[in-house]
Amino acid sequence: MSAAERGDGQYAYEGLDRVIHERARLGVLTSLVAHPKGLVFGDLRRLCQLTDGNLSRHLQVLLEAGLVEVVKSFEHNRPQTVCKITSEGRARYLDYLAVLEQVVRDAAAAMQSDPAAPPFTGLAPA
């Protein structure tokens, strides 16, 4: 079967949500999914290895897209910022994850058709 016969757009990956498919934002959302009660700004910054400015900028994008909420308060007389993923954020993250899993499956299949590729163990345990 030729490439064209196999179907257009097989590797188009249109579901790779551009808001999420950015390294820093992907890390931020994964961190927030792992901490459903929310994370303070400093912990999020350290988990994702981002500067204050970069994290603020990416949080703004996620906020405007409705994927996170940011709660500013005072704790022990000091300002505190807590970031949480929203239910829409969780849903879109799951959708994005499904596309990533498809990429990994396509890659495993592709590697098996490539005699020049080193052995690819696919989804091996970490």
Add this chain to the structure above:
Amino acid sequence: MSAAERGDGQYAYEGLDRVIHERARLGVLTSLVAHPKGLVFGDLRRLCQLTDGNLSRHLQVLLEAGLVEVVKSFEHNRPQTVCKITSEGRARYLDYLAVLEQVVRDAAAAMQSDPAAPPFTGLAPA
């Protein structure tokens, strides 16, 4: 264990190669890995659902990064462009895939800690 104690940069995903971590280029490289003999420009465009201009632009980035080679020739008196992944391209694609697999594993672990998340079947068969 607090987020900070768990270790800095747990979700930094620094291995997400910026050349590859772009939707169109990810599709192009996956297509080329699946077709190790190479793909003519038209087939690559259809597989990835890109315009001529977008595909040319992304191929230029991949070419300059040493991840693909582009062979222009004449077939039946018509110009033909064949794109192939290079061995460096294949190696960096594998490295990138390893990080994607880590993201998928982190997400599966994260979802299991989130009582608000719908059931996540992780790496379920397609």
